Amino acid sequence: MFLREIACARAGDKGDVSNVVVVPHDPGAYPFLVEHLTADRVRGHFGELVRGEVTRYEMPGISALNFVMQGALGGGVTRSIWMDTHGKSRASLMLTLELDRPPAAGET
């Protein structure tokens, strides 16, 4: 299952740091994401696009996870030679991450 099936995402930039917030369509999926959408999974998924650390923060008020990625934007919007200097399309890349489908209600 692609993450896109159960969540949406938005990417922001500050200098060379990209952050992608992931919000499940159903807040009930938040515990599943907390367990399975780890910083390590995201680090592996983004690979060499991110040269620095990936840190995950929890936003329980909106059932969301925020991933902050250092060294992610080719130096930042004002000096990057990449096609996507702001990294806005990184939200779409996040949503291509593959997860096992969460158990349906009643299953473990």
Place this chain on the structure above:
Amino acid sequence: MSDRTVTGRPESVRIGCGSAGAIDRISLGVDMVRDGDVRYLALDCLAERSLALAHLRRTSGSGPGYDPRLAEIGAQLLPLARERGVSVIANLGAADPEGAMSFLQEHAAEYGLTGTKLAVIAGDDVLDHVKQADSEIAETGGRVSDFAHAVVSANAYLGYEPVAEALGEGADVVIGGRIADASLFLGPLAHEFGWSNEDWDELAAGSCIAHLLECGTYVTGGNFADPPYNVVEDFTRPSLPLADVAADGSAVLRKLPGSGGALNSMTCKLQLGYEIHDPAHHPTPDVVADFSHVEAIDQDDGGVLLRGAAGAPRPGQLKVVIGVAEGFIGENTVSFGGLGALERAEGAKGILEHRLAGLAATYDIEEWRVDLLGVDALHGDRSLVSADHPPYEVHVRAAGRCTERRAAEALAHEVEYLLLFGPAGAAAAHRTRIAQIVSTYSAYVDRELVAPSFSLVTL
């Protein structure tokens, strides 16, 4: 008109966004004044790039240092705001707030703004200070002096207080340079509700709603549609957002009646996390906010209630954005289509990689790359590429960051030369771009060393 409590303070203040960035349409700000029934309108006109570009315009003499939309704002938006009793706050001064003031003074009669009280906030320009102090550059660990004469600008992010004070002195319009985005909205709220600069929870709540308002259409349906999961029916009539803010800083976010786009708890949740790092410790010039327990709750009337922010004391230092002239970007693209387009594009890419490696030995090219648009230009080797269904058209794009303009031009020419000596069917995309780079870096200065002030004039 909002009801006032026994203390004379309103129970609710309605504030709208008039612009979210340098490329936003002024007509949307006009719509907000005309149809939003707001008491205040804040325009965020700056981002990392736009302030740096403004300084470049100013220093090169190629254009004004203030927002180039000032004439349109002065002619279309400010007169209507005056007529409707809407006070306006804007960082449209950019690299030249004094110049913006002069422009409005010159054109006041023509625009119908005679009698408007205009406050101009100064103090964000700290270039002399960071040079004298040889401040540390956060991104590199080096010093300002490392950049020598390439430093173009240094501006501290100012907080809400000069805005609130100017409004307290009767200003109808408040303009400045690098006022922090959220502070543009926080200023009128603190002024109306009488918040002190140590009411941390209120300042955090105000900063939260400001955070959602200042990016404009991002919360009213922009950057959201992803069918079939998120659907926006109508892209023809965008609305900027507005909010009804209560005295404790909680707020209901809305868009204009009859507008298209979408505003709901999901658009608000996505925007809450935008450009945030640690949500529990989000520093601004005014407060360190905790957004981690903020809730966004759909209301029956279509608005979204935002509540739950908490605040801690503001930082002792102000962030400074430093603009540095760092050479030129050269970029160009050629296109291939039809059967075998991907293979021909990959052939062209191989040629370019060989040529650009040679170029980099002759010129000072710090970094260069070749991408295949339609295949891997956005996400590199993370892209999902189908072997069974190769793309019908592929565009080969090269870009490089060069010290000299002529190197950037040489790079672009290498791409163009593929039309003469490269795979079959190459189409010129007419996409040569040679752009001067003004990069931004960060430093921090003790807040006591920055003295914002404002002057009040009557147009």
